[in-house]
Amino acid sequence: MDFSSFFSRKAPSTKDTAKDRLKLVLIHDRANCSTQVLEMLKTDIIKVISNYMDIDEDELDMQITQTSSEDSNKTVPVLYANIPIKSIRKLQK
Amino acid sequence: MNEVIVITSGKGGVGKTTTSANIGTSLAMDGHSVVLVDADIGLRNLDVIMGLENRIVYDIIDVIEGNCRLKQALxxxxxxxNLFLLPAAQTRDKDAISPDQMQKLCNSLRNDFEYIIIDCPAGIEQGFKNAIAGADKAIVVTTPEVSAVRDADRIIGLLEAHDLRNPKLILNRVRVDMVKRGDMMSIEDVTEILAIDIIGVVPDDESIVISSxxxxxxxxxxxxxxGQAFRNISKRICGEDISFINLEENATFFNKIKKMFK
Known part of the structure; x- marks a missing residue:
């Protein structure tokens, strides 16, 4: 155990906060994807999916985030979308 | 092989001018012929950092507009x-020159100097585009802060878009005590995020203020x-394999005692 940390209470280090915030900001910067673009993408996706099923537009959650890559221990950006389905009736038409 | 190296950062105030002055001087101390070009037109500062502000007659705009010969402005x-400065103009703005003109200027300087160091202005607009136009290599300066690292990332992207591949990183103003406490990003943290090679780490040091x-x-x-960190960087620029300095070498007595308990 570290001599100095024995006396000081262990608080989460601010550099990790900095790193996490940076990583997220950079994903958006590098993707060159503004909230406006994301909003447009969202509208388009809703339009396409609605052709096949009823979805809950208000509960739809879409964001660019990061996940750990499958083939290396690096993190990679992903487009995450959670689209709740109200009914799949349209499918049977 | 004569080289044009641009020192850039995106964010202002991270130490571009200080880095340019120190690397240039150090290269000259090692016997190379060097010219420092201040590309920060309208906000010239390299002259005061070098202590040459009283000797300016002509500037970079005078050369480009043909009011004087290149040699007269150096x-x-x-x-x-073996060390020269080409000062920026103070009364004009960044639009007074074009990337083409800058490229021509760099090429004529290349005939007479081994190293041409360009001090780039902050920002990503015209001034940045001019400064990188004639460069063969780029060095990105950043500090271990969120805003500076973010801007460095943007600059790295723009450099690569302008065919300046593999820029090298200088991490400036590192405070070892804060890194140890976990209150400042470490060298590894920053290189992991930016994913480029590091060419030097400069400790936060009062001597920089005193020297300026x-x-x-x-x-x-x-x-x-x-100063030692900058001397090492300039040796690495020349291709020497110099190991990174131990930022803790000036450990105080108290720190040494603390270390014994670890």
Whole structure:
């Protein structure tokens, strides 16, 4: 155990906060994807999916985030979308 | 092989001018012929950092507009006869030159100097585009802060878009005590995020302020730790394999005692 940390209470280090915030900001910067673009993408996706099923537009959650890559221990950006389905009736038409 | 190296950062105030002055001076101390080009038109500062502000007659705009010959605008350093400064204009703005003109200027300087160091202005607009136009290589300066690292990332992207591949990173103003406490991103943290090669780490050092007060770059001061870091960087630029300095070498008595308990 570290001599100095024995006396000081262990608080989460601010550099990790900095790193996490940076990583997220950079994903958006590098993707060159503004909230406006994301909003447009969202509208388009809703339009396409609605052709096949009823979805809950208000509960739809879409964001660019990061996940750990499958083939290396690096993190990679992903487009995450959670689209709740109200009914799949349209499918049977 | 004569080289044009641009020192850039995106964010202002991270130490581009200080880095340019120190690397240039250090290269000259090692016997290379060097010219420092201040591309920060309208906000010239490299002249005061070098202590040459009283000797300016002509500037970079005079050269480009043909008001004087290139040789007339170059100011010889006080101490090293193989070190020159091409000052920026103070009364004009960044639009006064074009990337093409800058490229031509760099090419004519290439005939006479081994190293052409360009001090880039902050930002990503015209001034940045001019400064990188004639460069073969780029060095990105950043500090271990969220805003500076973010801007560095943007600059790296823009450099690569302009065909300046594999820029090298200088991490400036590192405070070892804060890194140890976990309150400042470490070298590894920053290189992991930016994913480029690091060419130097410069400790936060009072001697930089003192040396700028006097217009004498810190590399001239044997005892300056930041100066030592810059001397190492310039050796690495020349292709020497120099190991990174131990930022803790000036450990105080108290720190040594603390270490014993670890």
């Amino acid at each position: 100011i010889k350093d006080k101490q090293y006869p 007060n006097c217009g004498e770059p810190a590399v001239k001061d044997e005892k300056s730790r930041a």
